[in-house]
Amino acid sequence: GNSVTQMEGPVTLSEEAFLTINCTYTATGYPSLFWYVQYPGEGLQLLLKATKADDKGSNKGFEATYRKETTSFHLEKGSVQVSDSAVYFCALRIYSGAGSYQLTFGKGTKLSVIP
Amino acid sequence: NAGVTQTPKFQVLKTGQSMTLQCAQDMNHNSMYWYRQDPGMGLRLIYYSASEGTTDKGEVPNGYNVSRLNKREFSLRLESAAPSQTSVYFCASSTNRDRGPVARPAETQYFGPGTRLLVL
Numbered sequence: 297g298n299s300v301t302q303m304e305g306p307v308t309l310s311e312e313a314f315l316t317i318n319c320t321y322t323a324t325g326y327p328s329l330f331w332y333v334q335y336p337g338e339g340l341q342l343l344l345k346a347t348k349a350d351d352k353g354s355n356k357g358f359e360a361t362y363r364k365e366t367t368s369f370h371l372e373k374g375s376v377q378v379s380d381s382a383v384y385f386c387a388l389r390i391y392s393g394a395g396s397y398q399l400t401f402g403k404g405t406k407l408s409v410i411p
Numbered sequence: 412n413a414g415v416t417q418t419p420k421f422q423v424l425k426t427g428q429s430m431t432l433q434c435a436q437d438m439n440h441n442s443m444y445w446y447r448q449d450p451g452m453g454l455r456l457i458y459y460s461a462s463e464g465t466t467d468k469g470e471v472p473n474g475y476n477v478s479r480l481n482k483r484e485f486s487l488r489l490e491s492a493a494p495s496q497t498s499v500y501f502c503a504s505s506t507n508r509d510r511g512p513v514a515r516p517a518e519t520q521y522f523g524p525g526t527r528l529l530v531l
Contacts, residue, residue, distance in 0.1 A: 332522075338524055338525075339525050345519065399520075401453040
C-alpha cells in the first residue's frame, strides 16, 4: 500500500537555524507529493508541492525536491523564523484509476522556533 | 470569498448521541472531503465526494455517513457517537481536472478551520 513516513517531532530550533524535516514515501505508482502546514488553531494549508521526479516545490523560503531514487521529499528552509512554528505534514496523492485516487498523510512534525 | 467553512467549531456529545457536522465551500469546487485528525496519527480520510451526487469511502468510514447536499455543501453525520470518535474533523475541497473520459479531483486541497468534537 501507500504510506508516508516523516521524522517524529517535536523539533525545536533557534531563530535563523537551518531546518530539515525528512519525509519518505512508499507508493505503487507515481504520486504527487505535498507539504502542508498547520498553524495553531487553524486548518491545513498547502505549503508546496511537486508532481514528478526531480521537481522542486518552493514557497515562503521552504523547498522540497521530489527524489524518486530515494523516494523522498525532504522539507528544508535556510533560516527559520518564530512565525514558522507549526505542524508540518508530508502527503502523497496517487491516481488509482477508474476515477478514484488515494490520499495519504504523514503523522505530522511539530516545529517550535524560539527567539 | 470565505473558502471552506465548518460548523460548529466545537461540540461535546454524550455516547450514543447523534450530530451532523456541516461544511460549505464557495469556490465552485467539485470535490469535497472529510478527514479526522488524531494525535500521532496525522490526517485520515473518512469519506470524499468527487462530484455532486457521488460519495466514496476513505480509510476510516465506519461510524460515519455523509451527504453531498449540493455542490457547495458536504455534511458528515455521526448516528451514534462513541468516545473513539473524539477528534478534530476537517473538511476540504478541490477542483476537478478533466483527463480522458473520467474527471478526477485536482491535487491541491483547501481546508476548513476544523471542528473539535469531544464524545464523553
